[in-house]
Amino acid sequence: xxxxxxxxxxxxxxxxxESRDGVGVLVYLHLLLSxxxxxxxxxxxxxDGGPAARALRPKFNxxxxxxxxxxxxxxxxxxxxxxxxxxxxLKGVGSLLFAFGSTMGAYLLLLHQALATPILFDFYNxxxxxxxxxxxxxKFTQSLALFxxxxxxxxxxxxxxxxxxxxxxxxxxxx
Numbered sequence: 001x002x003x004x005x006x007x008x009x010x011x012x013x014x015x016x017x018e019s020r021d022g023v024g025v026l027v028y029l030h031l032l033l034s035x036x037x038x039x040x041x042x043x044x045x046x047x048d049g050g051p052a053a054r055a056l057r058p059k060f061n062x063x064x065x066x067x068x069x070x071x072x073x074x075x076x077x078x079x080x081x082x083x084x085x086x087x088x089x090l091k092g093v094g095s096l097l098f099a100f101g102s103t104m105g106a107y108l109l110l111l112h113q114a115l116a117t118p119i120l121f122d123f124y125n126x127x128x129x130x131x132x133x134x135x136x137x138x139k140f141t142q143s144l145a146l147f148x149x150x151x152x153x154x155x156x157x158x159x160x161x162x163x164x165x166x167x168x169x170x171x172x173x174x175x
Contacts, residue, residue, distance in 0.1 A: 027149045113146060117143040
């Protein structure tokens with residue numbers, strides 16, 4: 001098969017487009033799916049925070065004891081229903097902004113990941129030979145991978161040059 005030299009030159013001279021948004025799409029789909037799951041799980045919120053508050057309270061208490069032991073800083077008492085509502089709102093707003101390519105959304109999601117990951121996936125409270133340790137450690141490392149993908153997205157957004165408005169040359173009047 002013989003290609004015309006102008007056609008071949010046209011194909012090869014075009015700049016190759018790299019897909020920089022592939023990571024962003026995967027991160028967004030993961031966040032959207034987890035947000036939907038959270039909404040379904042938290043749908044029985046009730047006046048006390050529902051089953052989410054009952055599941056989070058012991059984990060938060062253990063995390064609070066770890067923080068106090070290692071840093072000497074005592075965390076203030078927190079209502080679980082407000083903590084859960086703030087978590088869902090932070091993840092929801094962050095995901096929505098991230099879907100439109102905003103770095104602010106990525107920063108909100110980073111904040112959510114940084115606060116929620118050590119509390120929810122407390123593998124450090126279990127012996128390494130227990131089943132719970134393995135399950136929580138896998139989820140913890142997946143959360144760290146998501147954290148890294150968000151950092152990568154922010155880095156890519158900050159490394160791309162900003163569009164600058166082109167100044168139009170004034171047109172000369174011809175009479």
